[in-house]
Amino acid sequence: PVFHSLWCLAAQRKGMVISMDKKRIPLRPQKEKRAATLAFLIIAALFLVASLQTQYTPVEFLLNMENFWSFIFVDLLPPKIADWETIGVGVLQTIAMAMVASLVSAVISLALAFLGSNTTAPWKPLKKNIRAFASLQRNIPSMIWTFLLIMSFGIGTVVGTLALLITTCGFLIRSFIETIDEVGGESLEALQAVGAGRLSIITQVIIPASLPGFLSWLLYSLEVNIRSSTLVGAVGGGGIGLIMMGYIKQFRYHSAMGVILLVAAIVILVDLLTNFLRKKVLA
Numbered sequence: 001p002v003f004h005s006l007w008c009l010a011a012q013r014k015g016m017v018i019s020m021d022k023k024r025i026p027l028r029p030q031k032e033k034r035a036a037t038l039a040f041l042i043i044a045a046l047f048l049v050a051s052l053q054t055q056y057t058p059v060e061f062l063l064n065m066e067n068f069w070s071f072i073f074v075d076l077l078p079p080k081i082a083d084w085e086t087i088g089v090g091v092l093q094t095i096a097m098a099m100v101a102s103l104v105s106a107v108i109s110l111a112l113a114f115l116g117s118n119t120t121a122p123w124k125p126l127k128k129n130i131r132a133f134a135s136l137q138r139n140i141p142s143m144i145w146t147f148l149l150i151m152s153f154g155i156g157t158v159v160g161t162l163a164l165l166i167t168t169c170g171f172l173i174r175s176f177i178e179t180i181d182e183v184g185g186e187s188l189e190a191l192q193a194v195g196a197g198r199l200s201i202i203t204q205v206i207i208p209a210s211l212p213g214f215l216s217w218l219l220y221s222l223e224v225n226i227r228s229s230t231l232v233g234a235v236g237g238g239g240i241g242l243i244m245m246g247y248i249k250q251f252r253y254h255s256a257m258g259v260i261l262l263v264a265a266i267v268i269l270v271d272l273l274t275n276f277l278r279k280k281v282l283a
Contacts (some may be wrong), residue, residue: 071177097161113173176213
C-alpha cells in the first residue's frame with residue numbers, strides 16, 4: 001500500500017491520475033487549459049467584431065435558407081447547355097489562355113530564377129530586385145490585373161492571357177528559385193572545388209537536379225490557371241467565363257448552371273491529368 005501511494009503521487013506530479021481500477025488517464029496541464037480557453041475567447045471576440053462590422057447574423061441566414069434552396073432547385077436546376085458551338089469555342093479559348101500563360105511564364109521565370117537564386121545569382125542587388133518583382137506580381141490577384149489591363153486593351157482573351165501570365169510568372173519565379181536553392185550535394189561542391197564556371201554548374205548540376213521540380217511546378221500552374229481563367233474571363237478576360245457571365249446577366253440561370261458544371265468537369269479532368277503527369281515526372 002505504501003509503495004502504491006508513492007507511485008500514485010509520482011504519477012500525479014507527472015500529469016497523470018490513477019483511477020480506482022488502476023488505469024492511467026491523461027490529465028491536461030493547467031497551462032494548456034488556460035491557453036485553449038484564451039484562444040477560444042480571442043476567436044469568439046474576433047468573430048463578434050467581424051460580424052458587427054459586416055452586419056452578418058447567422059440567424060438571418062438560417063431564416064432565409066428557404067429562398068436559397070428555392071433559387072438552387074428552381075432557378076438553377078436542371079442545368080442546360082444552350083449553344084454547344086459557342087460554349088465549345090469558349091472552353092477552347094479558356095484552355096488556350098491557361099496553356100499560353102503557363103508556358104510563356106515558365107520560360108520567363110526560368111531565366112529570372114537563375115538570376116534571383118542564392119546559388120546562381122551573379123549580383124546580389126539583382127537578386128533582391130527579382131525577388132521583389134516576383135512578390136509584387138504574385139501578391140496582386142489576377143482579377144485586379146484584368147481590371148487594369150481592360151482599361152488599356154479592352155475586353156478579350158488577350159487581356160485574360162496577360163493577366164494570367166503576370167500572376168503565374170510571379171508564382172513560378174518564386175517556386176523555381178526555391179527549387180534551385182535546394183540543389184546541393186557532392187556534385188555541386190566538386191565542380192566548385194575544381195573551379196568550374198557558373199555556366200558549367202548550371203548545365204551540369206542544377207538543371208538536371210531541378211528539372212523534375214520545374215516540370216512539377218509548371219503542371220501545377222497549368223492546373224491553377226484553368227481555374228483562374230474562368231474567373232478572369234467573367235470580368236472581361238474572354239473565354240468560357242465571359243459566356244457564363246453573359247448568361248447570368250440575361251437571367252438565363254439554367255444555361256449558366258450548365259456552364260458551371262462543365263467548367264467543374266474540365267477542372268477535375270485537368271486535375272487528374274496533371275496529378276498523373278506529376279507522379280510520372282517525380283517517379
